[in-house]
Amino acid sequence: MAKPRGCNETCLVVDDSAVVRKTARRILEGLDFRIVEAEDGEKALQACKRNLPDVILLDWNMPVMDGYEFLGHLRRMPGGNAPKVVFCTTENGIDHISQALRAGADEYIMKPFDGDIIAAKFHEVGLVQLTDPNPSAMSA
Numbered sequence: 633m634a635k636p637r638g639c640n641e642t643c644l645v646v647d648d649s650a651v652v653r654k655t656a657r658r659i660l661e662g663l664d665f666r667i668v669e670a671e672d673g674e675k676a677l678q679a680c681k682r683n684l685p686d687v688i689l690l691d692w693n694m695p696v697m698d699g700y701e702f703l704g705h706l707r708r709m710p711g712g713n714a715p716k717v718v719f720c721t722t723e724n725g726i727d728h729i730s731q732a733l734r735a736g737a738d739e740y741i742m743k744p745f746d747g748d749i750i751a752a753k754f755h756e757v758g759l760v761q762l763t764d765p766n767p768s769a770m771s772a
Contacts, residue, residue, distance in 0.1 A: 642667075642668060644668045644670060645689045646694070652743070660689070662747065663751065677697070688715050692728065716757040716758070719741065720741040720743060
């Protein structure tokens with residue numbers, strides 16, 4: 633079972649797919665996160681300028697501004713190093729993973745994902761406390 637570290641931390645879910653955003657929202661709300669959504673990096677950057685989230689679940693390939701470009705802008709913002717960033721993408725090459733981590737991502741999730749994977753990765757970045765070695769959060 634997974635429990636959130638703190639009550640009602642905010643997660644910005646950034647993905648151009650409404651289905652992925654809806655799935656992530658359902659899983660993360662089950663972990664007691666408040667959810668803000670953005671469909672591309674530009675809208676995500678605007679959301680961060682209004683109010684920095686605690687964590688960002690970030691797609692790599694999006695129109696307007698991709699996740700990598702967004703991450704560069706985020707990390708240069710005042711306070712932009714504070715949010716944990718978890719890339720969530722179909723890009724599985726070691727070069728992409730290394731590039732994301734060098735750019736300032738804290739973790740990397742491969743699509744498709746489920747609640748167990750998100751809970752485990754959010755645990756690794758200190759946002760979720762696992763009370764069982766095999767988390768049983770919702771699946772997508």
